[in-house]
Amino acid sequence: MSTDARTPGGGRSGLAARLLLAFTLVMGVAGVTAWLVAGLAGPVLFHRHLVGTGVADPAAVVHAEEAFRSASALSVGLALAVGLAMSLGVAVVLARRVGRSLNAVATAAALLAGGRFDARVPQPRLGAEFDALATSFNAMAGRLAESEQLRRRLLADVAHELRTPVATLGAYLDGLEDGVVDLEPATITVLRDQGARLTRLADDLAAVTRAEAPGVQLARVPTDPNDLVGSAAAAVTDRAAAAGVVVRVDPEAGLPQVLVDPDRLGQVLGNLLDNALRHTxxxxxxxxxxxxxxxxxxxxxxxxxxxxxxxxxxxHVFERFYRVDTARSRTDGGSGIGLAIVRALVEAHGGRVTAASDGPGRGARFEIELPPAP
Ligand SMILES: Nc1ncnc2c1ncn2[C@@H]1O[C@H](COP(=O)(O)OP(=O)(O)OP(=O)(O)O)[C@@H](O)[C@H]1O
Ligand SMILES: [Mg+2]
Structure with missing residues (x-):
């Protein structure tokens, strides 16, 4: 933390001193102006008015003019003294309040820089600008905390996902080396499956990273929503037939077009259909x-x-690597990334996606809502 950040009211930053200097300068200029007006123009005008009212006695004129000068000097002097005292007070109070707020931001920034992502700034209540600064700072800290948490979880998840196939491969290779396991077709299948699982994990990770990257590239064109579901259904017809599952399309007529990247939406619907097929x-x-x-x-x-x-x-189903039935998905080969990609791509289109189910054995339902094309 720098010295400047730590000492808002003193040291090199000297906010109070600077404010006081500025106020004193203003007061000085105002005082000199008042002094000049009261000392030069005032007496002349007073004299003219006095003569105009018909006061002839020279002693009375001198006396009245003396009284005017004293009164002027007293009021200008008093006003200056009060003004200076007020300036000092206001400078100190302002410097304290502004300094305290800036100090809070500086302290929180230093904590953030040191990896304390829970650091937040209280609302300074010093006007819209300071409140906006505190709000933006807190939003930034929140985003940093979120991405740090994601980074940690992703690393932990990836390590967890890698462990099983790598351990299996290692155990089989040891077995082969020691002659405990024979290189027969079943062994080769296991080795190949574990290799394929690692490849799929790498592909999924690349896909989810691409989908979640800010500003993901979308080639958006006005598209008929019924075309989207039509082609997605056509793409799974064969697989569904092989699994003995019926795929129905129920389009609504007269819908507006949506401004989407048809390939990406195809990927979204493909992932949802993959899941539906796997669980039906x-x-x-x-x-x-x-x-x-x-x-x-x-x-x-x-x-x-x-x-x-x-x-x-x-x-939780839209979270990366989240699987409801971990054991089953492992044999089925899902890594729990499909829905994370779905959500990232739908949100990149300005839409939202939700999951619903009436419970175990009663089916699942995923709804995507997209803004209509302007
Ligand atoms: N239609 C569905 N019916 C029942 N459960 C579902 C359905 N769709 C998703 N799920 C549950 O949500 C979990 C997460 O789905 P997701 O698509 O993200 O991962 P996955 O299908 O397991 O793996 P991947 O899609 O990466 O191959 C699934 O493991 C499954 O438990
Ligand atoms: Mg899936």
Missing amino acids: PAGGTITLATGRASDGAVRLTVADTGSGIPSEHLP
Whole structure:
């Protein structure tokens, strides 16, 4: 922390001294002006008025003029003295209050620089500018805290995800070396699966980082929302048929266009459909629908009749690496990144996405709301 930041009222910064100097300068100029007016113009005018009223006695004139000069000197002197005293008081009070606020910001900034991301500045209540400074500072600190937390969690998650395949590969290689495990097709399948899992993790990480990057590149064109769900459904028809799941499209007519990157929206719907297929047993149905939200937004829905999501997990499913059934997803190969990509891409389009489910075994429903094209 620098000395300047620490000593707002004294030392080199000398806010109080500077304010006092400025006030004294103003008072000095005002005093000299008042003195000149009262000392030069005042007596002449007074004399003229006195003569004008017909006072002839020279002794009376001299006496009256003397009284005028004394009164003028007294009032100007007194006004200057009071003004200077007030300046001193105001300078000290202002310097203290402004200094205290700046000091709070400087202290919080120093804490932030030292990695204390919970540092915040209290509202100084010194006018709109200082309040805005405190608000912006706190918002900045909040964002820094958030990204630091994300960074830590991401690293922990990645380490956690890497551990299992790497440990499995290591154990198998040791087994092969020691002759405990034979290099037969089943072993090769395990090794290949673990390798594929690492590759997929790397791809997913790259995809989520790209999707969450601020200012993600979007080639936005006015698009019919029904085209979006139509092509997404077409892309999974074969896989759904193989799994014995019916894919229905339920488009609403007369919807406005949306300004979106069709490839990115295809990726969003593809991820939602992947999940729906993975969690819907044979005989189930996946419905892709379009519609309008009450606030005029265009709504795209992906609903399934599959295993559903327990309500306590719903608020977390969009988090990176979050899986409801960790053990099952591991064998199924999900890394828990699909929905994080969905949310990042939808938000990059100015939209929002929500998950709903009536509970285990009763299906899940994902709704995307996008602003209509202007
Ligand atoms: N339609 C759904 N039905 C039931 N559970 C779902 C559905 N969609 C998502 N989930 C739950 O939410 C979790 C997170 O989904 P997400 O798509 O982010 O990850 P994933 O599918 O496990 O892995 P990835 O998409 O990275 O391959 C899933 O693991 C699953 O538990
Ligand atoms: Mg998924």
